[in-house]
Amino acid sequence: MIDPYLNTLLNIIAVLAAVIIVLLASMVLIRLFSALNKKKYRLKAREWEEIYLNYLHGDLDLEKAAAQMGADKRYYWLWNFFAPYLEVLEGSDFDKTKALCREIGLIDYYKKKLRRGGTAGKAVAARVLGALRCRESVAEMLKLLQSKNELLVQAAAQGLAKSGEPGPFFQAARALLGNTFFTYEGAAEILADFGKKICPHIARFLEDETAQAAPGENGVDPSAYRSVMIDLLGFFKYREALPLLQKMLTQADEETTVHILKAFINIGELPAELDLKPYLEHPYWVVRNFSVRAWKLTDDRQYLPILEKLLSDRNWWVRFHAAEALRGAGRPGLEILQRKTAAGDQAAASISSYALSRNEVQPQL
């Protein structure tokens, strides 16, 4: 009779061996099935490509193309097939592709997934329906924005941004900043997909003082929210917002001031009669830094003495951008830099030599 300990050990060994065999077999089967699947998809995609191009050229009508492509209802493969086209198509070709997807049943399939799928399914559906600019799914995607799940919020915001409907822009922005840990940059990146058409809406929002207080709702920091909006105006180079931004600048907090100056730099223009002096002499170094960069847009010589003083600023970035601004200011700027290289102030001398040495080769900074 075998000792019970040994018996237990034998059983454990048998289980472990069986599990290893199962894992190994799974590994091999996954490799084989995946290779087979890839091959099948390649063949299908080749077949679909011909049908699709004939359809786009008008050699095949919608019903026939849909019947041939959607026969085996492989919706995920169909999405993979259409996705690269949807990224680049515009106008009638896009509309025809969308009509084909609808006829095949792809849109209905993903609409159902968006309503009743699991987390991953809903998120993929939001992406697909967004890429297909399905405005009828906007309401469902708006519901996802309220989800506690970060993936769903992100997918819904991306879907809404791609859908071409500007209405949900503010809800998406609030959800990204309030229900997720997204940074300004991350949120702005997604919101930029709404396109330049949202700029007038943003401008109206920024003009409306009461609306500015609203984003506090979802625990969104109003300053962060406003900053993202201003960043987007800059990103889209929305010149029409210059007077508004100038007006805001007079009452802005430090953070908002930084974003407004950044927006001026991105737009490539400063509002007429903007006095940069208070910003060049601002106690917060980031404001000084961005105002120096904004100065480059005007080239106004009256600020040269302030820029010269900024070569001795306690912050490296301010010194760097002041030196860069002077380097780009032609002869008077270069003369200041040359004078400073020989001056007693070590910080100013060092940054001036650096800027002068950059005059020959321009590194990508």
Place this chain on the structure above:
Amino acid sequence: MSTFAIILIFYNIFVIFYFIGINGVYLLLVLISYLGLRSQRSTEKATDRYQPFRSEFYKPLAVIIPAYNEEATIAETAYSALALRYPEFEVIIVNDGSRDNTLSVLEEKFNLEQYARDFNLDIPCATIRGIYRSGDYPNLVVVDKENGGKSDALNAGINVSQFPLFCNIDSDSLIDADSLLKVVDLFARDWRIVAAGGTIRAANHCSIEDGKVTQVRLSPKFWVRFQIVEYMRAFLFGRAGWSTIGGLMILSGAFSIYRRKAVVETGGYRLDTVGEDMELVLRIQRIMKRINREYRVVFLPDPVCWTQVPESYRGLKTQRRRWQRGLAESLFGNFEIFLNPRYGPTGMISYPFFLFYEFLGPVIEITGYLVFIFSVLTGILNPPFVILFLTAAILLGILLSTSALLMEEIYYRSYPRLRDLLVLFGFAILENFFYRQLHAWWRFRGLIDYFFKKRAWGTLDRRSFTETAKPLGKSTR
């Protein structure tokens, strides 16, 4: 029964429970990392997340490459870094007083010229002799400094870097073109992240063109194959699992990205440790807690860095002894974290695990083998039990490695041939028969080095990526 026999029995029982504990945690980590990887894959499918992050909204980044006697690999590493896909970045190579031709190779290949770059000395570092820029690549900067070790070179690079994020890459490593985008994407999606890292894979015998891995091939070298299996285990269920539960304690020094401000606030890399990567991650966590700032340290398995792993017995032994010493230095240098609930899973789960199982593991394993043998010889344990127990232990080891191979197959499929995967499975079996014991012995020696305060880095063989057959240089610290 004598007291000695009773002690032996108790020690045997302790070893068995220790073994159950360590393997229990590993099995749990396999499950957790499987779920974590699945969730990451869903996120990628659903959000096409690397697609949009290519615009000016991305934070600019400096890639810092410390180099000491790296004439054989430095040019390819630099080409690889310069070929990265990222909106705005600069590459800073820090020549740490090399005694070979590292600087000359860089001068020749990249048309370097000295210039007066100004920077803040935010972290102390050895004297910087000169800063060079490339006439051909505007975003390449070479810093030439006096020798001070890898940590000191990294600190010099951080001082010279001007961007909010920096990425450190070893000079014998190459990173995939999209890797930076993938890791920095995490920084854009979560403002709490202060440090993030990716997976390290063995580049030995892979085809490399212009600093890029163009074809992944399995090295024919015995020692390399063991390490491939080990790396898969360490990254695919080790770090992925710890990261999923929020208890990550280490990011690989070969490829990780940090917020510059956070690193400067912690005083940069410590010079008195050989485990500078782990030590920095732990210290960042301590300082962030001290100043009450929310933070996260995360690992993403997809961005890949390819590195040359040691091909010789001597090289591997040296590396593993150093790693164990670095582990000890990092743990005891940050002991405040141990069982401290303020640090969440890091303090309550990962740190105790690393202390009891990773730090003490080699001692228990080596003494366990000796006590088992002695117990059999003296009749305290019966041979059938020992044989069955060791069989179960070996099978558990194989099971863990096979799980890592399966996850690799499900999620990444780096090795294009099925044969390579089966060969690796063979090595997952083989490693249990002498490599595991040898590895435990090296780690044990590493602990002795730590207690005797050995400071040297040891000697590393360096080979050109494209000429793996012929050693071209050596690097010693």
